[in-house]
Amino acid sequence: MHYDAVVIGSGPAGSVTARYAAESGAKVLIIERRAEVGVPVLCGEGISQKVDHYKVLEGTRWIATKMQGARIFSPNGTMVTLAAEYAGNETGYVVYRDIFDQELARGAVKKGAELMLNTRAVGLLKKNGKITGISAQQFDETIDIEADVVVGADGVESRVGRWAGIKTTLKPYDLETCVQYTLANIDWDSPYCDFFLGKHVAPGGYVWVFPKGKDVANVGIGILASLSEAGKAKQYLDKFIAAQPALKKGEPLRILTGADPVAEPIQSVTDNILLVGDAARQVDPITGGGLMHAIEAGRYAGETIRKAVEKQQFDTELLSEYETRWKKAFGKKLHRNYVVKEIMLDMEDKTLDMLADSLKDYKFEEFSTISIIKALVTKHPSLLVKLTPLMKLARA
Amino acid sequence: MAKRKAVVKKEKCLACGGCISVCPQDAILMIFSKADVDDKLCNSCSICVKTCPIGAITWEGASHAL
Ligand SMILES: Cc1cc2nc3c(=O)[nH]c(=O)nc-3n(C[C@H](O)[C@H](O)[C@H](O)COP(=O)(O)OP(=O)(O)OC[C@H]3O[C@@H](n4cnc5c(N)ncnc54)[C@H](O)[C@@H]3O)c2cc1C
Ligand code: SF4
Ligand code: SF4
Numbered sequence: 514m515h516y517d518a519v520v521i522g523s524g525p526a527g528s529v530t531a532r533y534a535a536e537s538g539a540k541v542l543i544i545e546r547r548a549e550v551g552v553p554v555l556c557g558e559g560i561s562q563k564v565d566h567y568k569v570l571e572g573t574r575w576i577a578t579k580m581q582g583a584r585i586f587s588p589n590g591t592m593v594t595l596a597a598e599y600a601g602n603e604t605g606y607v608v609y610r611d612i613f614d615q616e617l618a619r620g621a622v623k624k625g626a627e628l629m630l631n632t633r634a635v636g637l638l639k640k641n642g643k644i645t646g647i648s649a650q651q652f653d654e655t656i657d658i659e660a661d662v663v664v665g666a667d668g669v670e671s672r673v674g675r676w677a678g679i680k681t682t683l684k685p686y687d688l689e690t691c692v693q694y695t696l697a698n699i700d701w702d703s704p705y706c707d708f709f710l711g712k713h714v715a716p717g718g719y720v721w722v723f724p725k726g727k728d729v730a731n732v733g734i735g736i737l738a739s740l741s742e743a744g745k746a747k748q749y750l751d752k753f754i755a756a757q758p759a760l761k762k763g764e765p766l767r768i769l770t771g772a773d774p775v776a777e778p779i780q781s782v783t784d785n786i787l788l789v790g791d792a793a794r795q796v797d798p799i800t801g802g803g804l805m806h807a808i809e810a811g812r813y814a815g816e817t818i819r820k821a822v823e824k825q826q827f828d829t830e831l832l833s834e835y836e837t838r839w840k841k842a843f844g845k846k847l848h849r850n851y852v853v854k855e856i857m858l859d860m861e862d863k864t865l866d867m868l869a870d871s872l873k874d875y876k877f878e879e880f881s882t883i884s885i886i887k888a889l890v891t892k893h894p895s896l897l898v899k900l901t902p903l904m905k906l907a908r909a
Numbered sequence: 910m911a912k913r914k915a916v917v918k919k920e921k922c923l924a925c926g927g928c929i930s931v932c933p934q935d936a937i938l939m940i941f942s943k944a945d946v947d948d949k950l951c952n953s954c955s956i957c958v959k960t961c962p963i964g965a966i967t968w969e970g971a972s973h974a975l
Pocket of ligand 3: 915931932933934935936937946950951952953954955956957958
């Protein structure tokens with residue numbers, strides 16, 4: 514079995530990479546260890562409407578609700594509302610991630626990619642030190658799959674990078690550990706995705722409520738692993754729900770645990786290897802949103818594979834084009850937001866309340882970091898000191 | 910005395926992979942949708958135990974001292 518590229522993982526990163534590579538005629542195989550693409554869902558399921566520009570999803574079956582924007586609640590309950598166009602990569606649609614992932618995979622297969630389920634990559638194949646493919650466990654058999662490019666689209670716990678010598682282990686400081694219920698029979702009919710902040714709500718993270726129709730919503734929590742103790746995320750979430758009259762009578766249709774990397778981007782290319790999506794830590798360190806970046810980077814990865822196949826060149830030199838492109842598109846933003854994450858982690862609840870109070874009437878029309886900081890500082894001059902590092906960033 | 914090793918309660922694990930992504934020893938793998946600790950590699954650092962959002966990782970043989 515020889516392929517131009519073998520893609521490990523059928524999440525958004527893997528399917529979109531495979532789609533763009535296969536479209537150009539490359540021989541591509543996706544392998545997935547699960548028995549069904551997209552199942553179980555491990556996601557809050559919020560995504561920006563920017564996803565429409567990519568035209569990688571047909572129809573509307575994957576959409577649960579269309580959102581008007583986001584509301585952020587500071588520790589004392591002060592609310593800041595953001596219209597959809599300013600609310601970042603995680604609000605726009607709330608989707609059914611299982612259907613979403615299956616539609617993306619269907620798109621890849623339609624372009625000619627092959628897909629194997631129940632197939633888990635277990636190691637790299639090497640000949641004279643050169644990577645020549647992967648070894649995989651398929652049902653109860655071990656199979657060898659030869660390929661010129663191995664794509665690690667294997668999510669947060671990525672092995673492919675480690676096998677190729679890239680350091681992917683996350684510091685607990687760089688991981689949000691999550692629990693989410695999909696609650697039914699709640700009184701939560703809102704066109705907004707809601708975010709709740711505060712040390713007593715979610716240390717180093719937030720609680721989210723993403724509506725999926727009139728009386729159903731994803732209610733989840735992420736807390737920073739370095740501030741976590743065994744089972745703490747679930748305890749905090751249960752406490753939050755119990756204190757919300759509109760949520761507490763809800764019954765869960767689903768419970769999931771999740772791990773969301775909030776790290777600095779890492780090296781994503783080496784000879785014969787590309788890392789895409791969560792495997793490359795392409796997640797927004799503030800929001801934990803990774804779907805849009807996985808899709809965008811998947812496209813660059815697929816296009817780079819196409820070039821590599823045309824030239825029959827699979828070394829770091831050629832494949833680096835992929836890394837250059839995604840870092841140019843959103844690498845700077847990831848770095849900046851990582852610094853903002855660190856600043857926010859140092860903030861007391863009181864400071865967050867002041868921030869929210871300054872922004873609650875702010876019209877997010879002139880949306881630049883500087884104009885927001887001006888609004889903040891006019892109302893609460895003492896914020897100035899705390900925000901100095903942010904101002905430096907905004908000017909950089 | 911042998912150091913205690915982390916163990917995953919298989920009936921509790923929901924397979925998010927969080928523990929795997931932070932284990933500094935690379936001692937955890939996902940096998941058939943359950944995290945699984947290789948006790949030969951585990952150095953008892955407790956990072957995975959603290960990370961698991963539902964407390965599915967505990968210490969082997971609770972009587973073992975650290
Ligand atoms: C609780 C939670 C909520 C989130 N909410 C949002 C949100 O609202 N909006 C947003 O944009 N992002 C959100 N994210 C982040 C988002 O889920 C990820 O960024 C996204 O799933 C990344 O896609 P991916 O394709 O890189 O990886 P994944 O979707 O994780 O796909 C990886 C695939 O690889 C497979 N795989 C892994 N190892 C192997 C192997 N050895 N062999 C074969 N197959 C393998 C897995 O089974 C899986 O199917 C959330 C994350 C969590 C944990
Ligand atoms: S962190 Fe907990 S739920 Fe997630 S894979 Fe590890 S043991 Fe399972
Ligand atoms: S205790 Fe530390 S070394 Fe052992 S499995 Fe957990 S994270 Fe890995």
